[in-house]
Amino acid sequence: MSGIAIVMLLISIGIVWGGLVASVIYLNRRPEVEGLLEDPDLARDDTERASQPHPTRDT
Incomplete structure (x- = not known):
């Protein structure tokens, strides 16, 4: 990896973890x-819907 890529990696890690x-x-x-x-x-x-039986399909 080039130096610029490492710097960008460290900056992006800092942004993500810093935000967390x-x-x-x-x-x-x-x-x-x-x-x-x-x-x-x-x-x-x-509560009313929970007390009703589950609808079924007749196909």
Whole structure:
């Protein structure tokens, strides 16, 4: 490998791993909101759909 290729490899590795480290630090400092509110109508539809039998196809 040429010197330029090695430098570009190191720069790209630094960008990828640096972004990963930065995102982990960001999420540790500002965690996502827990207990997201769900639309009660959607939750009711899900429970009704779960209680019904699975549809089958007659072909």
